[in-house]
Amino acid sequence: MRKLASCLALAVWLAHTPAWAADLPSSLASATATMQGAYTFLHENPELGKKEFKAHDYLLDALKGLGFTQFVTSAKAPTAVIAVLDSGQAGPVIALRAEMDARPLEVGAVEPASHAPRSHIDGLMHNCGHDIHASILLGTAAVLIANKDRISGKIVFLFQPAEETPGGADDIVHEKILDDLGVQAIFAEHVAPGLPIGTVAIAPGYTLAGSNYFHLRIKGKGSHAAAPNEGTDTPLVAARMAIELSDYPARHLEIANRPVVISVTRLLADGNAGNVLPADAELSGTIRSFENIFKSENATPSLKERLDQLVARMATEAAVDTEWTVRPGAPPTRNDVALFDRAVTPLGQAWPGMLDTHPGRGMFSEDFSYYTEALPALYFSIGVSKDGRGLASVHTGEFDAHPDVFAQGLRLMTSLAVIGTTGRMDWR
Numbered sequence: 426m427r428k429l430a431s432c433l434a435l436a437v438w439l440a441h442t443p444a445w446a447a448d449l450p451s452s453l454a455s456a457t458a459t460m461q462g463a464y465t466f467l468h469e470n471p472e473l474g475k476k477e478f479k480a481h482d483y484l485l486d487a488l489k490g491l492g493f494t495q496f497v498t499s500a501k502a503p504t505a506v507i508a509v510l511d512s513g514q515a516g517p518v519i520a521l522r523a524e525m526d527a528r529p530l531e532v533g534a535v536e537p538a539s540h541a542p543r544s545h546i547d548g549l550m551h552n553c554g555h556d557i558h559a560s561i562l563l564g565t566a567a568v569l570i571a572n573k574d575r576i577s578g579k580i581v582f583l584f585q586p587a588e589e590t591p592g593g594a595d596d597i598v599h600e601k602i603l604d605d606l607g608v609q610a611i612f613a614e615h616v617a618p619g620l621p622i623g624t625v626a627i628a629p630g631y632t633l634a635g636s637n638y639f640h641l642r643i644k645g646k647g648s649h650a651a652a653p654n655e656g657t658d659t660p661l662v663a664a665r666m667a668i669e670l671s672d673y674p675a676r677h678l679e680i681a682n683r684p685v686v687i688s689v690t691r692l693l694a695d696g697n698a699g700n701v702l703p704a705d706a707e708l709s710g711t712i713r714s715f716e717n718i719f720k721s722e723n724a725t726p727s728l729k730e731r732l733d734q735l736v737a738r739m740a741t742e743a744a745v746d747t748e749w750t751v752r753p754g755a756p757p758t759r760n761d762v763a764l765f766d767r768a769v770t771p772l773g774q775a776w777p778g779m780l781d782t783h784p785g786r787g788m789f790s791e792d793f794s795y796y797t798e799a800l801p802a803l804y805f806s807i808g809v810s811k812d813g814r815g816l817a818s819v820h821t822g823e824f825d826a827h828p829d830v831f832a833q834g835l836r837l838m839t840s841l842a843v844i845g846t847t848g849r850m851d852w853r
């Protein structure tokens with residue numbers, strides 16, 4: 426049975442809680458119920474980016490029910506729910522962010538029948554844990570509004586749409602919503618399959634890659650398949666380009682110090698018959714890196730310029746025309762070093778032996794990066810694995826998390842709120 430056991434979750438929370446939180450009032454129990462209710466609703470009602478209408482209404486109503494009265498709307502991302510908690514005490518303004526959107530499953534796939542709660546919509550599922558993050562943030566809001574006399578400054582609870590699709594964090598940043606609220610630092614967490622429950626991982630500096638997307642259209646000369654010498658054999662040219670692009674980082678960059686992954690995700694050449702070599706082909710894919718691929722460093726060509734040259738050279742050799750475009754996606758995610766230095770000691774006290782400050786990096790990207798470009802930010806990974814649960818990767822139908830993650834997430838986010846607004850890991 427996959428059930429959020431509220432009593433168990435609370436017991437786990439308290440068992441791992443340092444002295445500073447031992448006198449936390451009974452609001453924890455109601456926060457656990459709040460998280461349980463939100464998670465069930467959000468998981469059963471997955472919605473795609475910018476269409477999180479049910480999630481918007483649920484979260485807004487829940488926050489109002491908790492006593493929140495100050496909300497900010499986003500014109501570009503209207504399903505966002507942004508609530509402000511003013512402690513009434515002078516102090517910093519910080520933001521805690523969670524995502525709201527779900528994802529489409531592979532065509533014809535549904536969430537496994539053993540999952541409970543389970544998606545009510547075939548083909549759609551919360552398989553990146555955003556329902557978990559949003560539920561934990563709501564639970565955090567419940568705890569903090571009940572204890573606002575113990576914190577300083579203001580806390581902005583940012584429920585952000587469309588992490589999986591364009592225009593979530595970047596809309597919020599471009600609208601200057603956080604600037605207008607005077608936010609000085611922002612924090613977020615993401616579930617990490619395979620990381621044991623109770624572990625929190627964070628490293629200073631670049632922690633997730635930036636993403637860029639390319640599209641290459643090849644225009645050559647078609648021919649009978651029996652006479653490739655009479656045309657450009659465009660499918661073969663496309664295949665060679667796919668290999669050269671994919672091979673490029675490991676063979677042309679100092680890869681140990683300059684990690685780059687280029688993956689061709691779509692390769693299309695259709696002669697529409699077994700004996701026709703088509704004139705045209707297309708390929709597209711992604712470039713992941715911790716650098717800005719459009720920017721040249723130390724008077725050397727940028728990665729984009731180097732790839733431009735590669736494509737042009739191969740096109741000339743193959744006597745084909747090309748249209749080659751590269752567009753930027755999310756920038757790399759960077760944890761602010763000074764903020765990390767300030768937070769790591771008190772967090773180490775709250776997570777004795779379980780705070781991993783040297784986690785492995787991945788070439789995944791995340792739109793939290795837009796905030797990290799705009800203001801000091803920290804992005805945490807939180808373990809979801811226990812008793813054989815929480816091992817399946819995000820973005821798969823099998824993804825799940827051990828229910829203890831809610832108590833751990835609540836502990837992390839409340840800790841960050843206290844550290845962020847008071848600079849200490851104790852209630853005032």
Ligand SMILES: [Zn+2]
Binds near residue numbers: 553589819820
């Ligand atoms: Zn995702």
Ligand SMILES: [Zn+2]
Binds near residue numbers: 553
């Ligand atoms: Zn995600």
